[in-house]
Amino acid sequence: MLNKNDILEIRKDFKFLESTNNYIYFDNGATTQKPKKVIDGVDNYYYNENGNPHRGAHHFAIKSTEVYEGAREKVAKFINSSSNEIIFLRNATEALNLIAYSWALNNLKEGDEILLSIMEHHSNLVNWQFVADKTKAKLVYLYLDDKMQITEEELNKKLSAKTKLFTITAASNVVGTMPDVKEFIKMAKKKNSGIITVIDGAQYVPHHTVDVKDLGCDFLAFSGHKMFSEMGIGVLYGKEELLNSMEPFMYGGEMIEYVYEDHSTFLKSPQRFEAGTVNVSGAKSLGDAIDYIEGIGSENIFKYEEELMKYAYDKMIELPYLEVYTTPVEKRSPVISFNFKEAHPHDVASILDNYNIAIRSGHHCAQPLHRYLGINFSCRASFSIYNTFDEVDYFLNHLEDVRRLMGIGS
Numbered sequence: 001m002l003n004k005n006d007i008l009e010i011r012k013d014f015k016f017l018e019s020t021n022n023y024i025y026f027d028n029g030a031t032t033q034k035p036k037k038v039i040d041g042v043d044n045y046y047y048n049e050n051g052n053p054h055r056g057a058h059h060f061a062i063k064s065t066e067v068y069e070g071a072r073e074k075v076a077k078f079i080n081s082s083s084n085e086i087i088f089l090r091n092a093t094e095a096l097n098l099i100a101y102s103w104a105l106n107n108l109k110e111g112d113e114i115l116l117s118i119m120e121h122h123s124n125l126v127n128w129q130f131v132a133d134k135t136k137a138k139l140v141y142l143y144l145d146d147k148m149q150i151t152e153e154e155l156n157k158k159l160s161a162k163t164k165l166f167t168i169t170a171a172s173n174v175v176g177t178m179p180d181v182k183e184f185i186k187m188a189k190k191k192n193s194g195i196i197t198v199i200d201g202a203q204y205v206p207h208h209t210v211d212v213k214d215l216g217c218d219f220l221a222f223s224g225h226k227m228f229s230e231m232g233i234g235v236l237y238g239k240e241e242l243l244n245s246m247e248p249f250m251y252g253g254e255m256i257e258y259v260y261e262d263h264s265t266f267l268k269s270p271q272r273f274e275a276g277t278v279n280v281s282g283a284k285s286l287g288d289a290i291d292y293i294e295g296i297g298s299e300n301i302f303k304y305e306e307e308l309m310k311y312a313y314d315k316m317i318e319l320p321y322l323e324v325y326t327t328p329v330e331k332r333s334p335v336i337s338f339n340f341k342e343a344h345p346h347d348v349a350s351i352l353d354n355y356n357i358a359i360r361s362g363h364h365c366a367q368p369l370h371r372y373l374g375i376n377f378s379c380r381a382s383f384s385i386y387n388t389f390d391e392v393d394y395f396l397n398h399l400e401d402v403r404r405l406m407g408i409g410s
Ligand SMILES: Cc1ncc(COP(=O)(O)O)c(C=O)c1O
Pocket: 029, 030, 091, 092, 093, 094, 121, 123, 124, 169, 171, 172, 173, 200, 202, 203, 223, 365
C-alpha cells in the first residue's frame, strides 16, 4: 500500500492544498482537486495549440484535432473500449440523458419496465421518470436491505420479461454500496438478452480499473471532474453497434454527413453525438488526469482510500451521538454519510468549515434514497488520494467540538 511519504509526495501535486494552507478537503465525491500537471496541460493547450478541431486545414485546426482525438483514445484504452465507443459530453448527467433521449424514448412503450435502484443519483433517476412519463413505461425500483445492499434475490424478484432497461450505479454517492454490477448485468441478460444495461460510473470510475468488455454493460457514464480533470467534460461509453443504431441527441455542425434543403444524413459514433464545437481542453485534461491516475495505479489509489475510509468509519460508528448510513459491508466506496442525532447537517458542515474542513451536507442529489432511509439530509465525508490519516484524526477530533457546540450529550 502507498505509505505516508508517498502521500506527502502526491500532495505536492495539488497546489490547492498549499494555497489553502492545507484545508482539509473531504468533498471529493462532489469534485476532486486537480493536479498541477492537469492544470498546466490546459494552459499549454490554450497557449500553444488552440484551434477548432475537425474543421480547417491549418496547423492549429489539425493540432487541436490531434489533442482531442488523442484524449479519446486514452479514455478508450482506460476502460478497454474502442475510441468510436467514447462520446465526450459535459458530464455523467448529460451522458445519462443522451441514453434517455436517443435510445429510451425511441425504444420503450407502455407495458415495458425500467429497472433502477433506490440509491440512484437524480442524474440516473429523473431522466428515467421523464422517459416513463413520455413512453408510459413503468419504473420499478430495487430496494436496499438492512446492510444497504441490493441482494440477488431482490434483483431476481424485480427482473421480468417486461424489463427493457436495467440501470444501476456501480458505487453509491451516499451509502457507498458497490453492487456486483458484472453479476447483475449477467443476471439481467440471462433473463432477457435484449435488456439494455446502463451503469452510472460517476463514483466508481475515479477509484477503480474498469473493463467494459469484461463488465458486459451496454452503456457506462462518468464525469471527468470527479477524477482530477477539469469540469465540463464527461464520457458516455456505448457499444458501437447500439450507438450507430440510435438517433442523434442534438443536431447541428460536425455531426452530419450530408445536408440537403429538406433532410440530412448523419455521421456514425462518436461524431453523431457531438454536435457543435467540442471541449478540447476538457478532453485533454481528462486524458492527462488518466495519465496521472495510471502513474499512481488505480488499484493503489483505491486500496489507500479504502484504508482511510475504514479507519474513519470504524471510529465513527463508535460515536454514540452519530448515525452512520454507509454500508457496513467492507466492499464500499470511500464515502461516509452520517448525521448528528440532534443537529442539522448544514450546521455541522458550517462548524467544520470554521475548522477548515470541507464536508458535504444536504441530500446529495439522492432524495428518494434519503426518504427511504427515513431522513431528509445527511453529512458526507468523501476521500481522495491526497487525504491523510492525520486529517481524519483532525476531523474526528472536531466532530467532538461540533457535539459540544451544538449542546449534544456525549
Ligand atoms: C452517483 C452519481 N451519479 C451521477 C452524478 C452526476 O455527476 P455530474 O454532476 O458530474 O453529471 C453524480 C454526482 O455527484 C454521482 O455521485
